[in-house]
Amino acid sequence: MKNCFLLLFSCVCISSYGQQDLLSMLDSAKPATKEKVFATFKTTKVINAQSTETVKKHTLDFRITHRFGDIGTEGGGSAHDLYGLDNISDYRISFDYGITDNLMIGVGRSKLNENIDGTIKWRFLDQTTDNHSPVSATLYGNAALTPEVQSSLYSGTTDSTYKFSDRLSYVTQIIIARKFSRSFSLEILPTYFHRNYVKALTNPNNNAEDQNDMLALGGALRMKVSKRMAILVDYFHVFSDFRTNNPITPYYDPLAVGIEIETGGHVFHLNFTNASGIIENYFLANTTDSWSKGGMKFGFNISRVFNL
């Protein structure tokens, strides 16, 4: 009887050994790998704001960005221009190319100021699933050149000495983002921008002059509502005394809301914003339309990637 138990016991031993989880050896063999968090945002831009994403290695992103005219005006609705659809505030065509998975360069051309811009974007930190790095961070810089005729460049001023450098402006941003869940991402964008030439204008309320150097703080979020659709919001506050309570030209903080639709290699954005310009060099300094006064514009954005 005793032997029988022994027999039974050893049989049980063998069978349990046979079903042993060999994979548990893997866990002891090496520590869990840190996976990078992917798709914090879907494209390189949210709406107005840059995202932490860059175009991946050897990929070309062709983008068409379009902003129509004001939906309403201070005078009331404007059915005659189909609520802004007959007008174009700005459009931009751009190409962005990924040198590595984390380094991207691009060129673009906008209608406003005829700005031709060159951009560079470097993602130097990736959020990891184990929170070893809780955020992603990207450095963004651009330089824009306006080739417009001198009379436009200096319009409304008595400035007569032309300098080529007056055509240039620059933006530098650190973009810090966190994907909090599969469907919610948030980022902040401390921004410094510099314009080589500003018109000599003064805010009569506080005697503040327009500055060459300014700081701004942006925020953006993406919230997925279905597998391939998301809601986007972004906002910038520009720190400028000249732009605070200016009775001659009122300035507003650019705010944008939109939806994002992803279909294979394309990403479509449909959005509303009070900014008329598409690149930071313009909209941070020159947003003079207000949401509350009908100054929001319908806009869209199409991104198509090619693998080269």
Next chain:
Amino acid sequence: MKDTSIFRKLLAFIPLAALAASMNAQIYMAKDCEISFFSATPVENIQALNKAAKPILNAGTGDIQVRISIQGFVFPKPLMQEHFNENYLESDKKPTEVNGVKVDYAYAFYRGKINEKVDYTIDGVTKVTVTGKITIHGVEKDKNLEGTVTVKGGQVLLDTKFNLHVADYNIKIPSLVVKNIAEDVEVKMNATLEPYKK
């Protein structure tokens, strides 16, 4: 009567000896492993390669197990890789428990047993069949494999090729791209295993 008692005692020792043998049995772990899949349609071909998996073989019992990181699959097109993880395999979903069973979307698993006897001490090639279960996207299915076990200079090479039916694993393909993704994808694994040292 005394004889039978000794016989019984001896009999009892056989499983014990077997147990001892299996405890000492060599465990092999992959040094190199390439797992690839291929989906061919007239619209486009989709392929990916994973070099991060480490299959483990228990030479004593024939048990073979592998855990494959979904994010370890590298696609020629980065956007495809993102869609594969985000929309199809959902590898960024948090692990959960369904009816007491752990579901981990970040990995695919295979747990099986080689049916044939293979002598791992002698160089040679053996055609084998494996009976087991595969888990992908949290769905477990019976999956029997055919392949070869090659023993060569102390190393064990495993080769297999099989088809997976995408629809079996609760992977939803939107109608817009249904023509781009094959219903059955071909999976290949080539692994070189070495004796496992603790």
